[in-house]
Amino acid sequence: MYDVTVVGARCAGAPLGMLLARQGFSVLLVDRSTFPSDIMSTHYLHPWGLAYLRRWGVLDQVLASGCPPIRNTAVDFGFTRMTVPVVPGGEVSEALCPRRTVLDHILAQAAVAAGAELREGFSVQGLIVEDGAVTGIRGRDRSGGVVEERSRIVIGADGRRSFVARTVKPDVYDVRPSFTSGYYSYYRDLPLGDTAEIYVREGQVALLFPTNDGLTCAGLEFRHDGFEEFRKDIEGNFLLAMDSISPELGQRVRAAQRVERFDGEAEIENVFRKPFGPGWALVGDAGYLKDPITGTGMSDAWRDVDFLATALTEGLGGKRDLMEALAWYEEQRNAAAKPLYEHTVTLASLPAPQLAAQAMMAARQAS
Ligand SMILES: Cc1cc2nc3c(=O)[nH]c(=O)nc-3n(C[C@H](O)[C@H](O)[C@H](O)COP(=O)(O)OP(=O)(O)OC[C@H]3O[C@@H](n4cnc5c(N)ncnc54)[C@H](O)[C@@H]3O)c2cc1C
Incomplete structure (x- = not known):
């Protein structure tokens, strides 16, 4: 019997497990x-998100991975191009774009x-429900054996296709249409220095981010009605899109x-x-999902992890009723997330560059 089971051990799950273990759970x-x-x-991290890693004592390890600091963003709208400094957040003044192979490993090890007890290669295939409350998980471990574990609460930090969410079937709200598809890959000899580049055109956004090992992450978002055609020749269409955005x-x-294959997604819900x-709670993409165009999925996850860790510490520690503490978590999450969510959805509609410029400015202020 554990206090907490967390399903998913990446950006949301690992820091939540870390914070709760530090509290003695x-x-x-x-x-x-x-x-x-x-x-x-495409793993861009805003300074305000990195400020959580700094506070939790894991930022230095991410910096030590050799991931280059990003100090500026060059935004090309076609009709104009501007280079702006990244907005500092907390006591962090630079953005980063560490590979998930690096970042998630650091967080899991922390x-x-x-x-926390980490079981890798463990697939959760069922939730144990007793008297209407979730009381544990059922899954297969690395050897294929069926295992059941019980805990006071089960957290779904299992990403955008969350098994936990699909099983508990929570109410959904503020649903917005899904607009974009995207593909990205990694390139050598595409130097950026300390500047990320974003190219905004109607119906398309291209991005270049510097990451570990001297590589550049190059990505494209486009309207998802073009996805089936695009995927017939991913590299050819990716290069043609880059040409059309800017020769x-x-x-x-x-x-x-x-140097790596393309990865991509047909559409992402908002x-x-x-x-x-x-007996359950959701955090990260499992609880709140949006288009990646503002690069805020992980920074948002850390903010919400911080709220949820506080709620669970108080609720499981007997300082406050658990359901009341979790209702507070939902309120805090929504109040913090909603302004940026609306700008994200506007940008994800890939509007004309003039409109996108206004939404980007608003998103910059809201973050
Ligand atoms: C194309 C694209 C580009 C993006 N770009 C950015 C960006 O630039 N910046 C940014 O901040 N965000 C970006 N995001 C969003 C970001 O990737 C997510 O917000 C982030 O990964 C969410 O973290 P998470 O821990 O909630 O979920 P995930 O990172 O998805 O981790 C979930 C974990 O749960 C595990 N899991 C799932 N089901 C089970 C199960 N049944 N049993 C056991 N384990 C399970 C999975 O193996 C996985 O390890 C992007 C997303 C996409 C799709």
Whole structure:
């Protein structure tokens, strides 16, 4: 019997497990992945998100991975191009774009160092429900054996296709249409220095982010009605899109060496899920999912992890009624997330550059 079981041990799950273990709770952290491993993401981290890692004492390890600091963003709207400094957040003044192979491993190890028990290669396939409340998980471990574990609460930190959410079927709200598809890959010899580049055109956004090992993450978002056609020739269409956005951008990407396969997604929902109920709670993409165009999925996850860790510490520690504490978590999450959510959805509609410029300015102020 654990205090807390956390399903999913990446950006949301691992820090939550770490914070609760530091408070003295017994934490079981399970993930069907093994670490280090990759997951789909262009992994840009805003300073205000990194400020959580700094506060939790794990930022130095991310910096030590050799991930280059990003101090500026060059935004090309076609009609104009501007370079602006990244907005500092907390006591962090630079953005970062660490590979998920690096970041998620650091976070999982930090949870273990704090005392959480991590079981990798463990796939959760059922929730144990007794008297209307979730009381545990059922899954298969690495050897294929069926295992049941019980805890006072089960947390779904299991990403945008959350098994926990699909099982508990929470109410959803503020649902917005899904607009975009995207593909990205990694290039050598596409130097950026300390500046991320974003190209905004009607119906398309291209991005270049500097990441670990001297590589550049190059990505494209486009309207998802073009996805089936695009995927017939991913590289050819990716390069044609770069050419059409800016001939100079196309030349630079063509001259660089692609070193990994393309990864991509047909569409991503924009939705809030009620993040708690009897014996369960949701955090990260499992609880609140949105288009990646503002690069805020992980920064948002850390803010919400911080709220949820406070709620669970008080609720499980007997300082406050658990359901009341979780209702507070939902209120805090929504109040913090909603302004940026609306700007994200506006940007995800890939409007004309003039409108996108206004939404980007508003998103910059809201973050
Ligand atoms: C194309 C794309 C680009 C993005 N770009 C950015 C960006 O630039 N910046 C940014 O901040 N965010 C970005 N995001 C969003 C970001 O990747 C997510 O917000 C973030 O990964 C959410 O973290 P999480 O821990 O909630 O879920 P995830 O990172 O998805 O982790 C969930 C974990 O749960 C595990 N799991 C799932 N089901 C089970 C199960 N049944 N049993 C056991 N384990 C399970 C999975 O193996 C996984 O390890 C992007 C997303 C996409 C799709």
